[in-house]
Amino acid sequence: MRYGRIEEHPILKFERGRKVRFTLDGRELWGYEGEPIAIALLANGHDVFFRMEDGRPRGPFCMIGKCSSCLMVVDGVPNTRTCVTPLREGMDVRTQHGEPGLPERVSDSFVPPMEIRRSLVVVGGGPAGLTAAIQAHDLGVEDVLIVDEGMRLGGQLLKQTHRFFGNKKYYAGKRGIEIARILEREVEERGIEKMLMGTVIGVFRESEPRARYTLGAVVKREVNGVYKTGFVRILADAVIFATGAAEKYLPFENNDLVGVMGAGGIQTAMNVWGLRPGSRALVVGAGNVGVIVAYQMLQAGIKVEAIVEIMPRIGAYFVHAAKVARRGVPILTRHTILRAIGEDRVEGATIARVDDRWNPIPGTERDLDVDLIALSVGLKPSVELVQQAGARLRYVGRLGGFIAVRDRYHRFAPFGYVAGDLSGIEEATTAMMEGKIAGAAAAHDLGRAPPREASRVIREVEEDLKTFRSGPIGRRIEEALRAVVVEPPPEEWGGEIGD
Amino acid sequence: MEIEKAMERGYLLTEEIEDTFPSEERLRRGMVAIIECPQEIPCNPCVESCPFGAITMEGGINGIPVVDYDRCTGCTLCAQVCPGHAIFLARILDDSRAVVVVPHEFLPVPERGEEVKLLDRAGRDVGRGRVLWLLKPEREVHYYLVALEVPRELWKEVRALEVIR
Ligand SMILES: Cc1cc2nc3c(=O)[nH]c(=O)nc-3n(C[C@H](O)[C@H](O)[C@H](O)COP(=O)(O)OP(=O)(O)OC[C@H]3O[C@@H](n4cnc5c(N)ncnc54)[C@H](O)[C@@H]3O)c2cc1C
Numbered sequence: 001m002r003y004g005r006i007e008e009h010p011i012l013k014f015e016r017g018r019k020v021r022f023t024l025d026g027r028e029l030w031g032y033e034g035e036p037i038a039i040a041l042l043a044n045g046h047d048v049f050f051r052m053e054d055g056r057p058r059g060p061f062c063m064i065g066k067c068s069s070c071l072m073v074v075d076g077v078p079n080t081r082t083c084v085t086p087l088r089e090g091m092d093v094r095t096q097h098g099e100p101g102l103p104e105r106v107s108d109s110f111v112p113p114m115e116i117r118r119s120l121v122v123v124g125g126g127p128a129g130l131t132a133a134i135q136a137h138d139l140g141v142e143d144v145l146i147v148d149e150g151m152r153l154g155g156q157l158l159k160q161t162h163r164f165f166g167n168k169k170y171y172a173g174k175r176g177i178e179i180a181r182i183l184e185r186e187v188e189e190r191g192i193e194k195m196l197m198g199t200v201i202g203v204f205r206e207s208e209p210r211a212r213y214t215l216g217a218v219v220k221r222e223v224n225g226v227y228k229t230g231f232v233r234i235l236a237d238a239v240i241f242a243t244g245a246a247e248k249y250l251p252f253e254n255n256d257l258v259g260v261m262g263a264g265g266i267q268t269a270m271n272v273w274g275l276r277p278g279s280r281a282l283v284v285g286a287g288n289v290g291v292i293v294a295y296q297m298l299q300a301g302i303k304v305e306a307i308v309e310i311m312p313r314i315g316a317y318f319v320h321a322a323k324v325a326r327r328g329v330p331i332l333t334r335h336t337i338l339r340a341i342g343e344d345r346v347e348g349a350t351i352a353r354v355d356d357r358w359n360p361i362p363g364t365e366r367d368l369d370v371d372l373i374a375l376s377v378g379l380k381p382s383v384e385l386v387q388q389a390g391a392r393l394r395y396v397g398r399l400g401g402f403i404a405v406r407d408r409y410h411r412f413a414p415f416g417y418v419a420g421d422l423s424g425i426e427e428a429t430t431a432m433m434e435g436k437i438a439g440a441a442a443a444h445d446l447g448r449a450p451p452r453e454a455s456r457v458i459r460e461v462e463e464d465l466k467t468f469r470s471g472p473i474g475r476r477i478e479e480a481l482r483a484v485v486v487e488p489p490p491e492e493w494g495g496e497i498g499d
Numbered sequence: 500m501e502i503e504k505a506m507e508r509g510y511l512l513t514e515e516i517e518d519t520f521p522s523e524e525r526l527r528r529g530m531v532a533i534i535e536c537p538q539e540i541p542c543n544p545c546v547e548s549c550p551f552g553a554i555t556m557e558g559g560i561n562g563i564p565v566v567d568y569d570r571c572t573g574c575t576l577c578a579q580v581c582p583g584h585a586i587f588l589a590r591i592l593d594d595s596r597a598v599v600v601v602p603h604e605f606l607p608v609p610e611r612g613e614e615v616k617l618l619d620r621a622g623r624d625v626g627r628g629r630v631l632w633l634l635k636p637e638r639e640v641h642y643y644l645v646a647l648e649v650p651r652e653l654w655k656e657v658r659a660l661e662v663i664r
Contacts (some may be wrong), residue, residue, distance in 0.1 A: 009606070010606045010608075011604065163642075164582055165583070166542060167544070167547070167560055168547060172542060172544045173580045173582050314506050314509055317540050318536075318537060318540075319535075319536055319538070319583030319584065319585045321510070322583075322584075322620065323583070325508070325510040325622060326619070326620050326622050327622050328618065328623070333508070470558075470559060470561050471540060472539050472561075474561070
């Protein structure tokens with residue numbers, strides 16, 4: 001079986017909702033209430049979600065709403081991201097072909113627009129956004145709003161079942177899923193407001209004189225058992241962007257077949273929703289994400305045929321690689337994928353050795369019998385919104401691509417902040433530290449923090465960051481950050497936060 | 500320690516680390532921790548977990564953990580907290596038998612007394628061993644430490660197990 005629900009898992013227990021019926025192109029299927037439509041479809045063995053105009057198939061890739069491979073017509077609304085839309089009884093799901101038209105009866109699917117105003121809006125509820133919101137709230141900003149397009153708070157932590165490095169203060173030894181729960185609880189205990197299934201789609205500056213930042217968000221809301229979409233205009237005095245990152249793609253023949261997935265997407269399917277998106281996998285890329293996801297695939301009962309890595313050495317932490325190696329998974333350095341084999345979906349993959357200039361060596365090609373190809377070739381910061389918000393971007397390869405130019409307080413503009421993977425791909429631990437700095441800086445700039453408190457928090461976290469980044473890996477990050485951190489903090493952004 | 504070669508394949512060879520191992524004399528005295536964590540990464544729960552101060556790290560959180568085998572009592576606390584699953588324990592029982600404790604996070608979970616397949620650092624089948632005891636930490640999440648009785652000469656090699664039913 002290519003796809004299957006995971007019933008037994010060494011770490012996870014899946015709490016599924018009640019069984020509900022829905023239709024796919026008129027055919028009746030069932031799934032669990034509240035799980036993403038995409039998961040229910042895969043569990044029913046249905047994996048071609050839409051076809052491009054030329055007939056090429058598309059199936060899920062990222063599973064967190066960032067790519068556009070899972071768009072379908074749901075209850076009459078085209079281009080619905082089925083990976084972030086929860087299943088409900090009686091949903092009408094239809095395969096999309098080429099460019100869809102507008103919905104026939106708009107009024108049924110939408111709720112009227114509304115407007116709200118908050119002192120601080122945090123866009124993104126991953127480790128960076130959550131710690132930022134908590135810190136700002138603790139320093140006196142009472143009306144903080146967290147907007148996240150996911151179905152739960154936690155961002156990428158929600159799928160990290162492995163235990164994290166670091167030190168105790170930042171939850172070392174705990175699993176990502178546990179850290180997500182702790183942060184979620186802290187948000188709840190403080191009564192911090194959250195808007196889930198809310199995607200911020202734009203930042204409008206000039207058009208709105210009543211606030212420093214105006215954000216446009218599209219929010220799904222349940223009205224009498226059906227999801228309706230509404231537009232919310234959010235006026236904010238300050239905004240912290242913590243939108244994380246998206247998985248990178250890789251060019252190779254047939255790379256768009258169904259079954260070529262982002263490693264993070266596979267992780268979401270397996271670890272959050274208990275669905276096995278394949279039975280035999282090839283992992284492309286031996287960085288931390290690749291080897292960790294390979295290990296988690298083994299735990300989920302997926303056979304991992306190999307991990308190929310084009311570089312001469314493994315990029316992941318040694319101990320993560322050693323965990324999969326001792327389960328007998330070959331990690332093939334100086335190897336790459338040449339093509340995916342199959343018509344609509346992956347039925348195999350061809351790999352080959354590369355020479356010193358990364359060219360495949362003829363005669364070394366080998367076909368692997370796999371039905372799932374996991375791409376883990378890096379993450380790129382999701383900078384679209386900060387760019388609209390006026391940030392200046394600079395390309396820094398080591399940090400994942402374009403990132404915002406900022407000061408040491410994580411300000412990219414007056415009352416605008418970035419934190420986490422968005423301000424350079426690193427780790428959840430540093431994302432939490434950066435979130436604290438941004439949250440404290442925002443509380444200070446908004447004039448809410450008690451005297452000296454913001455600077456005390458910031459200095460302490462800066463020390464933690466320095467210690468954390470003092471190893472060889474962290475030092476390279478520190479060096480790369482020099483290209484985007486402006487010193488001293490510009491006066492027009494708020495200047496120094498001193499005692 | 501030279502780890503460049505290990506970074507090409509994903510695992511260490513015994514000869515690349517055995518000079519850091521405890522002596523056979525120490526192994527005969529009782530259980531002792533063996534840490535296979537040769538890279539400078541920001542992580543230190545093992546140091547913090549040791550009640551005997553037996554694990555030290557030079558240069559702060561990014562240092563490489565070193566075990567003082569005279570102080571180590573083989574209590575397993577460090578192996579329980581290591582996020583990298585990089586801590587094993589071993590002892591030599593007699594001329595033919597040794598014990599190796601390995602982390603196990605897969606299903607099925609073996610039972611006491613069960614015979615299992617022994618895997619080395621590269622996942623190669625190196626023989627059979629018997630489960631002496633299992634330790635399930637008191638957390639909601641499962642993460643087992645499994646003590647395996649193995650042929651004496653294999654204490655340097657066995658680093659994982661596979662259930663064969
Ligand atoms: C496979 C894998 C393994 C990892 N392992 C480790 C590890 O062992 N240790 C470690 O420290 N780190 C690890 N990381 C890294 C860690 O998960 C990330 O660095 C961390 O989650 C980044 O936090 P963040 O808050 O910046 O972003 P995210 O966690 O990505 O959160 C961003 C949030 O923003 C939301 N969002 C994005 N755009 C919008 C929008 N327009 N509107 C509304 N909401 C939006 C998203 O839904 C998401 O919830 C791993 C990552 C991966 C993928």
